[in-house]
Amino acid sequence: MAGDLLGLVLHPTRDVSEVVGIIERWAARHGRTLAVRAEDRHRVPASVRAVPAEELPAHSDALISVGGDGTMLGALRLAVRDPKPVLGVHLGRVGFLIEVEPPDLPRALDRLVEHDFTVESRACLAGDVCGDEVVAFNDVALVRRPGSGFVTATLAVDDQRYGYYRCDALVVSTPTGSTAYSYAAGGPLVSPATQAVVVTPSAPMAGISRSVVLAPDDDVRLELRPDSAPVVVEVDGLVVRDAATQGTVRLRYQPDAGLVVRLDPRRYRERNQLKLSLLDLPLLPDQLRELLPDGLAEHLPRRDLPPPR
Incomplete structure (x- = not known):
């Protein structure tokens, strides 16, 4: 890697000190500089430089996300105007975006600075949501407030009206987000290599009741109807x-x-396939471990198993 500065994006609440320590010691050995968002200055050693959040991507040759998928998505949003390679380090539970476990981090950092990796390009949804400019790498969701009725909205594509929804929630997702809220609502799994937008209603009561898959150049517009409940x-x-x-x-x-x-793209895909299959099993984590072959359970990190629902 031409430069020598790596930016850290940290989970907002989890204890990240162990992983940050691994990165800081590696950086000291290899003569690399680390930077972090100014609001996280108190969570890192004094050797780590603090910069304003909006300036972190511009100062960094790559970003290291320490946390779960939410932290990884935050790192991608942070760098959307100046995309930099983002390496995810796993502190979450299931984690569909993140590849590296803390024990494997030193070798992963070696490969990062040696350019011994591939880059997976990810799309986002960008636009206006009720007056707010937004960027979403997973999804934008309109969700009913409990006890207040239903989300009621019309769908138009390229200004042509398609129909309406009356449901508990309405999820617009990227292919990356197809494994998240959209999937839980019954939507299809879409390959990250596919260019598409998926609109999925959760618990539809009337109107469009199935997922709609749209082309990447379609302009998607959802408009709340006067009879809609207040939505989050x-x-x-x-x-x-x-x-x-x-x-x-x-x-x-x-x-x-x-x-x-x-x-390791192949191993990453295989692990995600396993994680998706585990999410659909109606078993608690301890029950699932009892079904695994001898010798396999102890090699599977507990956070790779789905939490109780």
């Missing part, structure tokens, strides 16, 4: 509006908006 608007799981009663969601697919580091 989520972008990649983060609440941006708590009780919207009117407004329009207008989104466009933006390719090559994020760069994800892949060290």
Whole structure:
């Protein structure tokens, strides 16, 4: 890697000290500089440089996300205007985006700076959500507030009206987000290599009741109807509006908006296939471990098993 500065994006609440320590010791041995967002300055050693969050991508040759998929999505959003390779280090539970476990981190960092990796390009959804400019690498969701009725909205594509929804939630996702909220709502799994936008209703009561898969150059518009309940608007799981009663969601697919580091793409795909199959099993983690062949359970990290629902 031509430069020598790596940016750290940390999970907002988890204890990241062990992983940061591994990275800091590696950086000291290899003469590399580390930077972190100014708000995380108190969570890292004094040797790590603090910069304003919006400037971190510009200062960095690559970003290291320490946390779960949410942290990884945050790193991708942070760098959307100046995409940099993002290496994910796993502190979550299931984690569909992240490849590296903490014990494997030193070798992963060696490969990162040696350019011994491939880059997986990720698309995002960009546009206006009820007056807010947003970027989402997973999804934008309109969710009903409990006890307040249903999300009721019309769908238009390239200004042509398709129909309406009456449901508990309405999820617009990228291929990356097809394994998240959209999948839980019954939507299809879409290969990350596919360029598409998926609109999926959760618990539909009337109107369009199945997922709609749209082309990447389609202009997607959802408009809340006057009889809609107040909705919570989520972008990649983060609440941006708590009780919207009117407004329009207008989104466009933006390719090559994020760069994800892949060290072993085949193994990554195999693990994700296993994780998806585990999510559909109606078993608690301890029950599932009892079914694994002898010698396999102890090699499977507990966070790779789905938490109790």
